[in-house]
Amino acid sequence: MSDTVRITGVHAEGRHGVHEEEKTRPQPFLVDVEAEVEAARAAAGDDLADTVSYADIASDAVAVVRGPSVDLIETLAQRIADRVLARGALRVAVTVHKPEAPVGLPFSDASVTVRRDGPLAASGTIRRAVVALGANLGDARAALDAAVEAVRRLDVCVTAVSRYARTAPVLAPGQPPQPDYLNAVLTLTTAMSPLDLLAALQRIEVRLGRVRRERWGPRAIDLDIVDVEGVASRNPRLTLPHPLAAGRLFVLEPWMEIEPDATLAGSPVASLAAAAAARSGVCA
Known part of the structure; x- marks a missing residue:
């Protein structure tokens, strides 16, 4: 609303x-x-x-x-x-x-x-979108499988799904430990508006048991729109490209797997992944 x-x-x-x-x-x-x-x-x-x-x-x-x-x-x-x-x-x-x-x-x-x-509300133009998936509660693999299948049933065409990667959780200072995540990225094309796509993904999260309690808290499923072709937005409901994606290896690496030449806000995803890996001391 x-x-x-x-x-x-x-x-x-x-x-x-x-x-x-x-x-x-x-x-x-x-x-x-x-x-x-x-x-x-x-x-x-x-x-x-x-x-x-x-x-x-x-x-x-x-x-x-x-x-x-x-x-x-x-x-x-x-x-x-x-x-x-x-x-x-x-x-x-x-x-x-x-x-x-x-x-x-x-x-x-x-x-x-x-x-x-505006670009967030406009529909009818077929655009490519990138969606990041993650889960670290219960059967995370089953949750990702169910989420991918639910996305396929939307008014979209899923073009690629990365392998699932196990990653350590990102925690705020003082936050208690959490189980590792399973993360993935999928790409799709759709004529849905970005806001309609967001609403559809959030409905999938609810059906799969997502409860929003705390930022960076553990979750049964998480579906984030990372990028939508040709759309830049500062709207608090949906900021595009995703404001944190450029520094998140758990997004960049699976994305790079399915789109080696992808760019995010004009920067090659491969370069962003290398920089994020260097900051974290991990080999990309």
Whole structure:
């Protein structure tokens, strides 16, 4: 479930229109923006950094309206939408009003509304995704087998599954010992949106006994989206690429096994694995 940030009536003057006079004489524009966001973390922590600020949205709207001249208010709306989506909004609706448009007849307002999905919410485009799997409670091998089979039953095409590797758990300072993990990586292609894929993976976790109690705690199954082709996101619900994957040997090594030439955020996975191994004193 998502939340909405809304700001209406943002006023700025700009020089936009198809007529020469419109490109030279400043005209008033009003902008309304409705952004779908994930505000739960911001509300819990009372931290503006965890949501999309309506002040930033207003600044984006004003900057675009005051910016380079364009012919169409559709273009203005699109540029504002792009800026708001870049701030982490899941979806956005932008309305640009041009109350002094040269209509030639009596009217009260002229406006255009565009609605756009951000990369996390957009579906319909087939993308490659990388998913890391891990388990260290009960029969970990059976859990991974069941998870892989459950992923295959989603609206996806699983293209490769690595071998299962036994690895030591990553523990926080003072955290009690845990059993070793079995880890793996699979790749898939899907037209599902990244958020829909995340929701589907979390449902699989629940069915297989995952209980979220503590960070880095033991778990019956763990399914993490590491990377989605062409998607970069700072959204607190799903940050892509995964913010910790570049330093995790238990992700990089199985990924490298099935995609030797893979890259993560522009860096070769093989190089990242070598660097992570050097830091840990392990031979990659």
